Amino acid sequence: MRSPSNGRPPSGGGAAAAAGDDDFAFYCSFLQDTAAASVTSPLALALDDPNPTATATVAMTNGRRRKQRGADDGGTAGEEEEEVKKKGKKRSIAKLLTSLAALEAEEHADRAGAADASRRELALLESNADTRSQAMMDYYAKMESSFDATAESEAAARSKRSRLTASAAAAAVVAGEEAAASSASGSPSRAAGQGQGQGHHQRRLWVKDRSRAWWDRCNSADYPEEEFRRAFRMGRETFDMICDALGSSVAKEDTMLRAAIPVRQRVAVCIWRLATGEPLRLVSKRFGLGISTCHKLVLEVCAAIKSVLMPRFLQWPDESAAARFKETFERSSGVPGVIGAMYTTHIPIIAPKISVAAYFNRRHTERNQKTSYSITLQGVVGPDGAFTDVCIGWPGSMPDDQVLEKSMLHQRAAAGMMHESWLVGGASYPLMDWVLVPYTHPNLTWTQHAFNEKVGELRRVAVEAFARLKARWACLQKRTEVKLQDLPVVLGACCVLHNICELRGEEVDPAIRCDLVDDETTPENPVRSETAKRARDNIAHNLLHRGFGGTTFF
Numbered sequence: 001m002r003s004p005s006n007g008r009p010p011s012g013g014g015a016a017a018a019a020g021d022d023d024f025a026f027y028c029s030f031l032q033d034t035a036a037a038s039v040t041s042p043l044a045l046a047l048d049d050p051n052p053t054a055t056a057t058v059a060m061t062n063g064r065r066r067k068q069r070g071a072d073d074g075g076t077a078g079e080e081e082e083e084v085k086k087k088g089k090k091r092s093i094a095k096l097l098t099s100l101a102a103l104e105a106e107e108h109a110d111r112a113g114a115a116d117a118s119r120r121e122l123a124l125l126e127s128n129a130d131t132r133s134q135a136m137m138d139y140y141a142k143m144e145s146s147f148d149a150t151a152e153s154e155a156a157a158r159s160k161r162s163r164l165t166a167s168a169a170a171a172a173v174v175a176g177e178e179a180a181a182s183s184a185s186g187s188p189s190r191a192a193g194q195g196q197g198q199g200h201h202q203r204r205l206w207v208k209d210r211s212r213a214w215w216d217r218c219n220s221a222d223y224p225e226e227e228f229r230r231a232f233r234m235g236r237e238t239f240d241m242i243c244d245a246l247g248s249s250v251a252k253e254d255t256m257l258r259a260a261i262p263v264r265q266r267v268a269v270c271i272w273r274l275a276t277g278e279p280l281r282l283v284s285k286r287f288g289l290g291i292s293t294c295h296k297l298v299l300e301v302c303a304a305i306k307s308v309l310m311p312r313f314l315q316w317p318d319e320s321a322a323a324r325f326k327e328t329f330e331r332s333s334g335v336p337g338v339i340g341a342m343y344t345t346h347i348p349i350i351a352p353k354i355s356v357a358a359y360f361n362r363r364h365t366e367r368n369q370k371t372s373y374s375i376t377l378q379g380v381v382g383p384d385g386a387f388t389d390v391c392i393g394w395p396g397s398m399p400d401d402q403v404l405e406k407s408m409l410h411q412r413a414a415a416g417m418m419h420e421s422w423l424v425g426g427a428s429y430p431l432m433d434w435v436l437v438p439y440t441h442p443n444l445t446w447t448q449h450a451f452n453e454k455v456g457e458l459r460r461v462a463v464e465a466f467a468r469l470k471a472r473w474a475c476l477q478k479r480t481e482v483k484l485q486d487l488p489v490v491l492g493a494c495c496v497l498h499n500i501c502e503l504r505g506e507e508v509d510p511a512i513r514c515d516l517v518d519d520e521t522t523p524e525n526p527v528r529s530e531t532a533k534r535a536r537d538n539i540a541h542n543l544l545h546r547g548f549g550g551t552t553f554f
Contacts, residue, residue: 212288215265232268233275233472234497234506242309242500243267249304261289261297269294270301274494277475299486302493310492313499316388316412322421328383333454334543335422338436340388341381341462342425344400345470345518346374347491348479358395363519372396375484376403377491380423381462386499393488400428401523404435424458428520431527436536440526451540463516469498471513 217223218231229235243264250267252260265287273283273294283294317325322339329338351373352359364372374396380389391407404410412418418434427440438452470476473494482490500506527533 208290210284210288210290215268215287218268219264229506230509231275232271233508234271234501234504238500238504238506239267239271241504242271242305242497245309246301246304249308250301261293266297267301269297270305270493271497273298274302274473274475274490274497277473277478277480280481295481299482299489302490305493305496306489309496309500313503314387314390314492314496317382321382325382326421329458332383333458334546335424335436335454335458335539337420338422338424338458339382340423341458341460342378342404342423342429342435343381343459343462343466344376344378344403344428345466345516346396347377347476347487349373349375349396349484349487350479350481352484355395358397361396363521364396364517367517367519375487376400378403378407378409379462379466379495380409381465383461384502385461385465385468386502387465387495390492390495392491399521399523400426401430401521404429424455424462426459426520427526428523430523430525431529431532431536433529433532435532436539437526439536440522447540447544450544451536454543465498465502467514467516468502468508469494470516471508472498472501474512477514 218228225236228239232239246267247263251263254260269283269287269289272278272286273280280291280294283289284291287294289297317339325339326337330336346361346364348364349359351371356373359373359375361372361374364374375392376394376396376398378391378394378400379387382388389407389409391403391409394403394406398406409423413432413434421434422436423434424436427438429435429437431437436455438455439448444452476491476494480487480490
């Protein structure tokens with residue numbers, strides 16, 4: 001029987017409540033039947049049922065039976081429903097256990113698969129490692145066998161060379177004995193032929209045959225003077241003077257195996273290399289020598305020039321020479337006390353392996369749109385166009401005033417050796433007690449303009465000397481193959497050779513002249529001496545009133 005509240009059958013926990021509801025329904029039905037019986041008329045009762053009391057009892061008994069049957073039916077339905085629910089719960093638990101078992105089996109399978117994969121990967125790695133180890137062992141074995149074979153071949157070559165040398169020496173001794181015997185017997189021609197043949201065989205054993213035709217033509221007496229001057233930037237007399245001066249320093253003795261390179265050829269290799277700036281392979285072809293031999297000769301001759309010729313041809317002027325320089329400069333410009341003009345140029349180099357940023361030339365890089373590295377060459381030039389002082393090798397990133405501060409010239413001035421003397425420089429140098437520079441501030445007066453013109457004329461002496469230096473020695477115009485530590489020696493040799501050419505009147509061919517491209521820098525402190533500032537103003541005033549003021553400005 002369903003509950004009157006929601007129409008659903010009662011749950012298993014509400015069986016007592018269901019029984020109470022059935023009793024209530026029975027009593028309500030009984031009362032309703034009793035009331036109906038009481039309302040019925042006595043005649044109807046008498047006619048219908050002669051014994052109403054028995055009828056009521058039977059009705060009550062039937063009601064109880066119905067109640068008992070309802071209770072029995074409700075209990076049976078609840079038990080069945082409870083049994084269904086228990087079966088549903090059992091099925092749910094069974095499904096859950098089945099799912100857990102399936103998950104556990106799947107996890108176990110995954111673990112087993114991962115273990116198998118890791119074992120396979122480990123086995124693969126071990127096999128690869130074994131393969132690589134075996135390959136490396138094979139490679140090392142091959143290398144050892146190759147080294148052994150190379151060592152054996154070198155040993156065989158050494159033994160072969162020693163045998164050849166011994167046989168050549170023995171043949172030379174035999175040839176000498178035969179020549180002596182032939183000369184004693186009156187057959188000199190045969191001995192001469194054998195000696196020449198043996199000597200040729202000995203030289204071919206040690207020296208590669210190269211053509212020396214070009215140098216033989218240059219070294220001959222009938223070679224044109226203009227061609228010689230065009231090749232070596234100097235006349236034959238100047239070249240002979242240099243060879244005589246360097247003969248004792250660069251000469252080598254002949255050996256039993258080959259003859260030494262003559263002094264003239266050694267000097268010619270160095271000068272031609274400096275003059276043309278050609279690579280060493282072309283020098284080797286021109287002179288019939290090896291590339292490494294040419295490079296060695298260049299460095300040896302440059303070192304000899306620096307040690308032998310520099311003290312003679314590049315030195316600071318003494319008192320008499322300084323007085324002569326001052327007189328010459330004052331006569332041409334009207335500026336008193338000038339003993340030299342100063343200039344700083346840059347020599348291009350290959351990017352060094354160390355301190356690259358220090359040698360980076362930012363100004364040349366921005367102008368040429370190409371990365372440039374350089375070293376500085378500062379020089380003081382006399383009125384004759386020859387150098388009296390050089391400072392070589394400072395990095396190209398340094399401005400001119402810092403190069404001057406680090407030079408021996410600055411130390412000489414600090415020691416008091418520049419008293420009452422001026423060095424004329426450009427606007428990149430500061431005004432000091434011994435350095436005279438032009439006015440650089442705006443709104444110059446006529447006197448200051450006239451002074452700047454005269455200072456520019458004096459400074460042009462140094463600029464033109466540096467232009468002739470780079471024109472003569474083209475190696476200064478391009479990046480050289482010389483190492484950075486050897487470059488100061490080479491540049492010093494170029495300056496010495498320049499002085500020799502200037503003092504001996506060697507003209508520069510106009511076809512090879514070059515223009516200097518050096519950017520002037522502005523010093524951090526352009527005026528470093530008030531005394532020098534007043535002295536410069538006095539010089540400018542005297543120039544204008546003595547009639548030495550230029551007319552370009554006017």
